[in-house]
Amino acid sequence: MTQLEPRDPRRSRGSAVSAEGGEPDRGIRWLRNIGLTVAVAVVLAAVLRALVGPVYLIPSGSMEPTLMPGDRVRVNTSHEQGQGLDRGDVVVFDGAGSLAPYRSRTSLDRALEDLVVWWGLGARSDVYVKRVVALPGDTVRCCGDDGRLEVDGVPVDEPYLGRAVDAGHPASSTQFEFSVPEGRMVVLGDNRSDSLDSRALLGAPGGGLIGLDTVVGTAEDVVWPLGRRGALDGPAASAGEGAR
Structure with a gap:
């Protein structure tokens, strides 16, 4: 009979899903990139307005x-x-x-x-x-x-x-x-x-x-x-x- 390996308590279910599909990690990166883009746009708009009015x-x-x-x-x-x-x-x-x-x-x-x-x-x-x-x-x-x-x-x-x-x-x-x-x-x-x-x-x-x-x-x-x-x-x- 095949014996099951004991579960590593340090591995979470979330990390298992992330390792197999990578979807949560990609989603987080996508949101982070969107937020960074918006932040850069706001800063550039503020600089432009300060420089040119x-x-x-x-x-x-x-x-x-x-x-x-x-x-x-x-x-x-x-x-x-x-x-x-x-x-x-x-x-x-x-x-x-x-x-x-x-x-x-x-x-x-x-x-x-x-x-x-x-x-x-x-x-x-x-x-x-x-x-x-x-x-x-x-x-x-x-x-x-x-x-x-x-x-x-x-x-x-x-x-x-x-x-x-x-x-x-x-x-x-x-x-x-x-x-x-x-x-x-x-x-x-x-x-x-x-x-x-x-x-x-x-x-x-x-x-x-x-x-x-x-x-x-x-x-x-x-x-x-x-x-x-x-x-x-x-x-x-x-x-x-x-x-x-």
Whole structure:
């Protein structure tokens, strides 16, 4: 009769399974690797944010051809609340209550959304990126006889539109005129035919004027994708002599 060998008390059942199939060990290693990858990603995101500042994802084509969907832009927060803005700046602002309705969000919702935005992996539904075309004291209208915007009666060149502007192809198909009071600005998307901006609020409370206190900062350059990396043009909306 075959005799059974005595069980080694130092061997656990778990180690026997692990030795034969290796599944528990592989699972533990897999979880450990995932955790390490996430930790490295968090550290790299923190370093990137510390070095270059906040990064925002462009979710739509409203700023084409300047910014394309999927671009990630670095934001200069020194212009927060509209400090030192110039006409032609590309501005990031909170559109809640103007272009977007106010939303009721739980603390968890806000935390998760902030984390996604912080990593540059997503975009807030109530944060917008547009071009500043008028600031306090300006009167801006569209359009002049030559199809261009006019600020204080002076035609404005807008090379960032990436197309010809003339009487037959005006800077905006929607006619408007804004006299901008203190603490307000007028913003338009570079893709004038497909942009939700100040023109969408004509006749609404506030009349399309966006509060300077909603400004998060200005978009300075594209940091991703690598093929589109580069600084955005500075204040590019230029007007003739006599303009503010």
